[in-house]
Amino acid sequence: MTHAGKNGPRVAVTGLGAVSGLGWGAEALWAGLRAGRTAIRLFERFDHSGHRTHLAAEAPEPPAGAVRDLPGGSRLSLADRFALFAALEAVAQAGLGASLANEEAGVYFGSSTGGMFESERFFSTFLGERRRYARLSSLAAQQVNSPGDAIARHLRITGPVQTVSSACASGALALGAALDAVRSGEVEMAVAGGSDSLCQLTYAGFNALRSVDERPCRPFRASREGMSFGEGAAVLVLERLDRALARGVEPLAVLDGAGASCDAYHMTAPEPTGTGAAAAMDQALRDAGLPPEAIDFVNAHATGTPLNDAAEWRALTQVFGERAAALPVTATKALIGHLLGSSGAIEAVATVLSLRHGELHPVPRAEEAQTGVDPELPVALVLDRPLSLEARTAVSTSLAFGGSNAALVFSRWATGQAA
Numbered sequence: 001m002t003h004a005g006k007n008g009p010r011v012a013v014t015g016l017g018a019v020s021g022l023g024w025g026a027e028a029l030w031a032g033l034r035a036g037r038t039a040i041r042l043f044e045r046f047d048h049s050g051h052r053t054h055l056a057a058e059a060p061e062p063p064a065g066a067v068r069d070l071p072g073g074s075r076l077s078l079a080d081r082f083a084l085f086a087a088l089e090a091v092a093q094a095g096l097g098a099s100l101a102n103e104e105a106g107v108y109f110g111s112s113t114g115g116m117f118e119s120e121r122f123f124s125t126f127l128g129e130r131r132r133y134a135r136l137s138s139l140a141a142q143q144v145n146s147p148g149d150a151i152a153r154h155l156r157i158t159g160p161v162q163t164v165s166s167a168c169a170s171g172a173l174a175l176g177a178a179l180d181a182v183r184s185g186e187v188e189m190a191v192a193g194g195s196d197s198l199c200q201l202t203y204a205g206f207n208a209l210r211s212v213d214e215r216p217c218r219p220f221r222a223s224r225e226g227m228s229f230g231e232g233a234a235v236l237v238l239e240r241l242d243r244a245l246a247r248g249v250e251p252l253a254v255l256d257g258a259g260a261s262c263d264a265y266h267m268t269a270p271e272p273t274g275t276g277a278a279a280a281m282d283q284a285l286r287d288a289g290l291p292p293e294a295i296d297f298v299n300a301h302a303t304g305t306p307l308n309d310a311a312e313w314r315a316l317t318q319v320f321g322e323r324a325a326a327l328p329v330t331a332t333k334a335l336i337g338h339l340l341g342s343s344g345a346i347e348a349v350a351t352v353l354s355l356r357h358g359e360l361h362p363v364p365r366a367e368e369a370q371t372g373v374d375p376e377l378p379v380a381l382v383l384d385r386p387l388s389l390e391a392r393t394a395v396s397t398s399l400a401f402g403g404s405n406a407a408l409v410f411s412r413w414a415t416g417q418a419a
Contacts, residue, residue: 007183007287008183008184009182009183009240009241009242010240010241010242010254010256011179011182011183011238011239011240011241011254011255011256012238012239012240012241012244012245012251012252012253012254012255012413013236013237013238013251013252013253013254013255013352013410014093014094014095014237014238014239014244014249014251014252015089015090015091015092015093015094015095015096015235015236015237015252016089016090016093016234016235016236016237016252016349016352016353017085017086017087017088017089017090017091017093017193017233017234017235017349018086018089018232018233018234018235018346018349019059019082019085019086019232019233019234020032020039020057020059020230020231020232020234020336020339020346021039021040021056021057021058021059021060021230021231021232021336021337022037022039022057022335022336023059023060024059024060024062024063024066024085025089026089026093026349026353029336029346029349029350029353030350030353030357030361032335032336033332033335033336033350033353033361034357034359034361034386036335036361036362036363036364036384036385036386037335038057038216038334038335038364039057039058039230039335039336039337040055040056040057040216040217040228040230040335040336040337041055041056041057041058041216042054042055043055043056043057043058043198044058045058045117045197045198045231046117046120046198046199046200046203048203051203051204051207052207052212052214053207053212053213053214054214055213055214055215055216055228055229056198056203056228056229056230056231056337057228057229057230057231057335057336057337058198058230058231059082059197059231059232062081062085066081066085075140075141076141076150077114077115077117077118077141077142077146077147077197078115078117078118078197078231079111079113079114079115079117079141079146079147079195079196079197079233080115080141080146080147080150080195082147082195082196082197082231082232082233082342083109083147083148083150083151083193083194083195083233083235084150084151084154085233086193086195086232086233086234086235087151087154087155087191087193087235088154089235090191090193090235090236090237091155091191091237093237093252094237094239094249095247095248095249096189096237098155099155099156100155100156100157100189100191101156101157101158103157103188103189104159104187104188104189105155105157105158105159105187105188105189105190105191106157106159106160106161106162106178106181106186106187106189106190106191107148107149107151107152107157107159107160107161107162107190107191107192108148108160108162108164108174108175108177108178108181108190108191108192109145109147109148109151109161109162109163109164109174109192109193109194109195110163110164110165110166110169110170110171110172110173110174110193110194110195110341110342110344110345111144111145111146111147111148111163111165111170111194111195111196111341111342112144112165112167112168112170112196112202112340112341113144113196113197113199113201113202113340113341114141114142114143114144114145114146114147115139115140115141115142115143115146116142116197116199116201116202117197117198117199117200118139118141118142119139119142120199120200120201122139144163144165144341145161145163147163147194147195147233148161148162148163149161149163151191151235155191157191159186159187160181160186160187162174162177164177165341166400166402166404167340167341167400167401167402167404168301168303168338168340168341168343168344168398168399168400168401168404169260169344169398169399169400169404169405169406170194170340170341170342170344170400171193171194171234171339171341171342171343171344171345171346171347171348171398172258172344172345172347172348172396172397172398172406172407172408173260173344173398173404173406174192174193174194174344174345175192175193175236175238175255175258175344175345175348175408176258176259176260176406176408177192178190178192178236178238179238179255179257179258180258182238182239182240188239188240188243189237189238189239189243190237190238190239191235191237192235192236192237192238192345193233193234193235193236193342193345193346193348194233194234194339194341194342194343194344194345194346195232195233195234195341195342196231196232196233196339196340196341196342197231198229198230198231202229202340203229206226206227206229209268210226211226211227211268211305212226212227212228212229213225213226213227213228213304216228216334217303217304217333217334217337217338218304218334219300219302219303219304219309219331219333219334219363219381220300220302220304220309220313220329220331220373220374220377220379220381221304221373221374222373222374222375224304224305224306224309224374225304225306226303226304226305226306227303227304227305227333227337227338228304228333228337228338229337229338229340230333230336230337230338230339231337231339231342232336232339232342232346233342233345233346234339234342234345234346234348234349235345236255236345236348236349236352238255241254250413251413252352252356252413253351253352253355253356253410253411253412253413254410254411254412254413255408255409255410256287256288256289256290256393256409256410256411257284257285257286257287257288257289257290257408257409258283258284258287258406258407258408258409259279259280259281259282259283259284259285259286259287259406259407260280260283260404260405260406260407261276261277261279261280261283261405262276262402262403262404262405263275263276263277263402263403263404263405264276264403265403266403267401267402268401268402269307270307270308270311270312270399270403271311271403272307272310272311272314273311273314273318274311274312274313274314274315274316274317274318275315275318276315276399276403276405277301277311277312277315277397277399277405277407278314278315278316278318278319279405280397280405280406280407281315281319281395281397281407282319283407284395284407284408284409285319285395285409287409288393288409288411290393290409292319292320292321292323293323294392294393295320295327295393295394295395295409296327296328296389296391296392296393296394297327297328297329297330297354297360297389297391297394297395298316298327298328298329298330298394298395298396298397299329299330299332299347299348299350299351299354299394299395299396299397300312300316300329300330300331300379300397301333301343301347301397301398301399302329302331302332302333302334303333303338304333304334308399309374309377310374310376310377311399312397312399313376313377313378313379315397316329316379324379325378325379325380326380327380328360328380328382328387328389329379329380329381329382330350330351330354330360330361330363330381330382331363331381331382332346332347332350332361333347334363334364335361335363343398344396344398344406344408347396347398348396348408348410350396351394351396351408351410352410354391354394355391355394355410355411355412356412358388358389358390358391359386359387359388359389360382360386360387360389360391361382361386362382362383362384362385362386362387363381363382363383364383364384365383365384390412391412392411392412393409393410393411393412394409394410395407395408395409396408396410
């Protein structure tokens with residue numbers, strides 16, 4: 001299927017990079033997703049014995065030499081390291097050099113905590129018996145814009161560097177900003193995504209809200225009790241489709257549309273009818289110039305919290321009508337947890353990989369016999385094994401605390417397809 005970009009030239013995805021609890025690299029992410037293997041388990045990032053839950057999808061140790069020898073490495077936070085690895089992987093796949101100084105490029109990034117983990121460790125040391133070992137340099141990456149800035153410094157990107165921090169919608173909103181920048185000609189190329197690491201602040205805060213499940217999260221299940229945390233980063237390289245083809249690079253997919261909205265309803269609870277989320281999806285479809293019936297599957301926000309999943313289902317019914325119950329749905333957070341400010345970015349990567357491989361990743365059926373999918377939310381959740389589907393177009397949703405909603409529309413690219 002081809003169509004003209006409604007709001008300017010079409011924008012290709014030419015590179016992907018990822019870090020998650022499933023490993024370092026987009027290939028490790030896809031292998032784990034396709035196997036339906038959850039990375040949510042006991043973790044060691046910090047002492048969680050005083051918290052009410054004890055599971056998260058912690059990123060494993062990086063491959064030898066992955067990011068440890070980078071300039072300024074001692075001042076890089078975990079989130080910075082995740083972001084840099086993903087950016088370098090994506091840029092390499094896009095056929096670009098280690099420096100983008102000669103490119104009209106920009107960075108558009110999402111994060112919710114930046115280097116908060118390192119700040120927590122500093123203050124723990126400072127207030128404890130080892131006070132004199134507290135290093136002020138560990139605070140250098142505390143600010144939320146640190147991951148995006150680290151990418152810009154390392155790749156020598158001299159164009160715009162923007163950080164979006166709007167809770168769980170941050171990564172998707174950053175991709176939307178990058179799409180606008182490439183379409184408008186503000187930049188020729190965008191390095192876009194998000195990064196967050198596990199930290200005590202968010203882990204304790206969501207546990208205090210009773211929003212965290214004591215078991216791996218179970219989106220849309222009758223027994224769901226909350227979210228699970230994860231950490232990592234994801235980066236997509238975006239550029240005009242005609243530019244990518246002219247330099248001999250085959251697109252991985254096309255980012256055809258983006259939409260955003262705000263519920264303006266409650267600090268933490270979603271608007272129960274899903275109207276705000278539906279508005280973001282409607283806007284993304286209009287931006288892409290596509291009708292709802294063109295969508296072949298949805299990568300849902302699907303946190304596993306009772307209220308959020310219910311509101312998201314109602315949003316899907318508003319957008320897709322009776323077809324919503326038959327539309328295949330993937331739930332990436334069931335396998336890698338909720339990456340907060342990076343969740344929209346890594347789920348965008350998962351969506352592109354699904355389109356590219358012609359398969360939708362499953363989630364485990366572990367308790368299906370006992371609990372089943374919630375009968376009030378009859379989503380067509382992909383379970384147990386990959387679903388072969390030569391999908392043309394997909395929607396990825398991100399629905400955040402405070403009612404910030406974002407949606408992205410991706411299309412599959414086929415070799416020889418007209419631009």
